[in-house]
Amino acid sequence: MSKKIAVIGAGISGMSSALLLAEQGHELHIIAKGFSPDITSNRAAAFWFPYHVRNDKRGIGWCRKSFAFYVANCGEATGISMKKIIKAAKANTGDEDSWLDFMQPNTVKIMYNSEAPKGYDIAYETHVPLVETQIFLPWLYKQLEGKKASFKKQELLDLHSITTEYDAVINCSALGARVLCNDHSVIPVRGQVVLLEPGFPNHIFLDNQTPSYIVPRKDATIVGGTYEENVYDEKTEKEGLDDILRRAYSVFEGLDKRKIIGNWAGLRPYRPQVRLEREADTNIIHNYGHGGSGYTLAFGCAEDVVKLVEEL
Numbered sequence: 001m002s003k004k005i006a007v008i009g010a011g012i013s014g015m016s017s018a019l020l021l022a023e024q025g026h027e028l029h030i031i032a033k034g035f036s037p038d039i040t041s042n043r044a045a046a047f048w049f050p051y052h053v054r055n056d057k058r059g060i061g062w063c064r065k066s067f068a069f070y071v072a073n074c075g076e077a078t079g080i081s082m083k084k085i086i087k088a089a090k091a092n093t094g095d096e097d098s099w100l101d102f103m104q105p106n107t108v109k110i111m112y113n114s115e116a117p118k119g120y121d122i123a124y125e126t127h128v129p130l131v132e133t134q135i136f137l138p139w140l141y142k143q144l145e146g147k148k149a150s151f152k153k154q155e156l157l158d159l160h161s162i163t164t165e166y167d168a169v170i171n172c173s174a175l176g177a178r179v180l181c182n183d184h185s186v187i188p189v190r191g192q193v194v195l196l197e198p199g200f201p202n203h204i205f206l207d208n209q210t211p212s213y214i215v216p217r218k219d220a221t222i223v224g225g226t227y228e229e230n231v232y233d234e235k236t237e238k239e240g241l242d243d244i245l246r247r248a249y250s251v252f253e254g255l256d257k258r259k260i261i262g263n264w265a266g267l268r269p270y271r272p273q274v275r276l277e278r279e280a281d282t283n284i285i286h287n288y289g290h291g292g293s294g295y296t297l298a299f300g301c302a303e304d305v306v307k308l309v310e311e312l
């Protein structure tokens, strides 16, 4: 039976939930304080990689389902493509290969010593989805418009105030949950990036430890990053950007010749565990706190949201 559903939040968590719910024939109403391009979901590098979720046993399923969604939806129109990724590490750095559990068997090649990038002892090579947020978020909005979803710009102050209007309220408000749910376990983790002119390199590079990453989008090469807990300011700082470039230049010869075309910062909605559950005795379903893995988790989490709605 078709339900009337409100989704709070228009980032990747809200939009993936809304899309899968609309595909089930439900009537969707998206309410958000901010829409693309003015939200964190636009500032992600947005390649598939499990980050912040490896201590949660639900994570493997969520990540794999999202991977499958992106593979099935690769294309110019969606802005999704499969890209080679080189993940590099120094020796004896602890939890360096637990992410392999998230990959399908026999899809990752190990590169030792001389094969690894400059300055690294070991590296892994595989292919993962890259989601170009500047193309994919507008595409998602368009899909939802095609399914007659409504969009309303509004800051909600109380989730419970709208529960009688809808059969279900899906809370995908990310950092907004600090106020909406009085949940102070969600904190901002700022990430800054530099944008270089596009064209080089043509694969993703990742070193989680520093953290450094390079992501080849069509409109820019994204060079990251930083991991700054409890920083609320979405501005970039020269010192952070210089450090990002210094690290990237030391790995990729010739990168310092590329023109700098911009920068940005975004606030990852970190929570020790993603909150994905129905709030007891209500029709509210929470789906927030995806940290640095919002894209990696989105469509797996959205499948669980659909299941929880079916149980209402």
Ligand SMILES: Cc1cc2nc3c(=O)[nH]c(=O)nc-3n(C[C@H](O)[C@H](O)[C@H](O)COP(=O)(O)OP(=O)(O)OC[C@H]3O[C@@H](n4cnc5c(N)ncnc54)[C@H](O)[C@@H]3O)c2cc1C
Binding pocket: 008, 009, 010, 011, 012, 013, 014, 031, 032, 033, 034, 035, 039, 040, 041, 042, 043, 044, 045, 046, 047, 048, 049, 154, 155, 156, 157, 172, 173, 174, 175, 176, 177, 180, 190, 191, 192, 193, 224, 225, 265, 266, 267, 268, 269, 288, 289, 290, 291, 292, 293, 294, 295, 296, 297
């Ligand atoms: C620099 C950087 C790089 C990243 N790289 C990657 C990556 O490579 N791979 C990956 O998987 N993830 C990455 N991430 C993480 C990813 O961006 C986030 O996990 C994801 O965007 C979170 O999506 P969301 O929809 O939950 O939140 P958001 O995009 O923040 O959306 C929240 C929505 O809720 C709305 N909202 C909040 N409060 C209210 C309210 N009271 N009333 C109404 N609306 C409200 C907001 O306006 C917004 O629409 C990166 C993040 C950063 C900053």
